[in-house]
Amino acid sequence: MEKQYDISVILPVYNNVQYLEECLDSVLAEEKLSIEIVAIDDGSTDGSEQILDDYAGKYENIRVFHQENSGVSVARNLGLKKANGEYICYLDSDDRYCPGVLEKGLALCSEKKLDVLFFTYENFFENEIAAERWQNNRVNQPMRKREYPKEPICGREMLLLFKTQLEYRVNVFLQMARHDFLQKNQFSFEPEIIFEDIPYTFEVLLRAERVMALNEVLVKRRIRDNSLEHRPTTVHRCKSAFRSLILDYKLVRHFGYDFPECEPAVIQELAFRHEFVKNTYLELDEENQEAFLRQCSPEERIFFEAAILPRIQKEQKDRARIDRLKDKHREKAEKYKAKIADQKETIRILKKEKKDLQQEKKRLQGEIKRIRKSRAFRLGRWILRPFSYIKRHMKGKR
Template identity: 30%
Template structure:
């Protein structure tokens, strides 16, 4: 069911994929309804949610002319966003996860920058939120810059593959789509769509950066990323997750191999593979598994094709000290040590958040 929309073209279409978010959906949509940018549309894509999210979405669409709902069978985050893109009529398209929210000036800031710079894409920063309070403010590292040449854009695009061995920074380069907006005609012209894959934002942005003529970055941090204890596909352990990680890393390497800067991009992708190994063991350590089960799952990782193909010949001496100790433990089959390091890291994180 699709609710009717007015005929004039909206400024920004905000796509909100929905799945099991009945607790958060109204908060998310209320923040979009309070935007200072006029003439926006909000597209709620009910991805076959088994809770009451779909009903709430219909109620919101009935209450507000700028909201429309689309219901579909469950297909995952990427396909839900694609459905939203297909129904978007705005000049620009943005994405907001349905358990997050945004400050009132977010889309005005992005849209004004896009029009001022004639940009295909504009990105800002975000805030990590814990229990409704700001935990960390993360400005975009390129805030205030505008990339207007292919060389400039490709220099930055390379960073989406991951860190180089000598990179000093620890934080990954921002890859999420929800801090930005994309020119709708640009998306359509280049048939830019999400793949049904884990970390779909990175793969999507690799294509978007490749095609863009102008990319601008603002100093805004108006996106509020919820970091409470709600379930997350990226933070919940599942035995299927290893195959999903391998699928993403394989796709990343496939793209890197076709890049004109092949060797550098492949080296960055190897670092990404190492980071995903650490993330996977972190999920194991944070799951409700016995110690024996944790060892079994960690062994499954070190026996995987991803680990052997992409992680074994990386220059270990270039990794930050803690990461080097962890990865050396995996390489030497010191699974107990690797797990203990991850458990210690998680305990420290919990203390910081308290």
């Protein structure tokens, strides 16, 4: 009979030899816990597979399973089947745990009998190249900082809180979930897509009965220059975003569209995913947009053309209208600019003429002043003084 553990950490690994030992050591450092690592080698070819086997040879709480490269979803699904822990955690092989947080989380899960406990994380850049390329990613600050209830609530109420407080994060490495809860509801990850966390976490919150959230940073998340999540948009990326939206809709339909505790949050999430698919599609060039549509099944294509394409067409139409208005206003602005430029030139000329006149006036005033001070002027005034006196006297007699 296999040993039972408090926690199983499911660790998919694909060609991460540079960071793998740091990741494994961060789990092994939790010596106070009964913890196992279920490592899934997803067809690594860079030596990661050998590191896993070496660690498994040294530590009895590490089990390694090798598979052909099939993607992170298939790897996690295999890990779920093989795990023996009472609680399940996920970790990416280029990230690491913060010391002591798993222990605190397990104590809370056991005390409150939780289905799921949510933590938070911090980003950090792998190097300066990653920092330059992905500078918009927030670093050195928790991704969830607000306060949450000190007692368990249902997952739907937590979804509403996450959405209301703008702290909804789908990353599964933030979750510590009770194994029985996952097994009972037959949780799994959708194969062959990225963004596999989106429908998984959405379903977790819709199904869970006892949930809490901690503002403790559990994971230090590495932002790499070539991280899958941060690569440029491809057809596969667009298809994955679209597929995750379809899975969300299927889940909502499964529950009969009945979410009295969190209907605004469900609507907001679906609207956000619509926008995400739309933007991802628009980032593709025309050739790749056609390739994306060819890869859709008839059902998916109908859904896309009914639910997504009209939004795209409306946005394109609105954008064209805005562009026309911009062009129209730009023409008017150019005319006004030209008119203002002419007026400025006229004002400049007038100011120059005014300045020239002022200088001429000043020159003449100086000339007058010089003349008044001259001997000839003073002599002339002295000679003319009697005549001026007679003239004034004659005027007086009249």
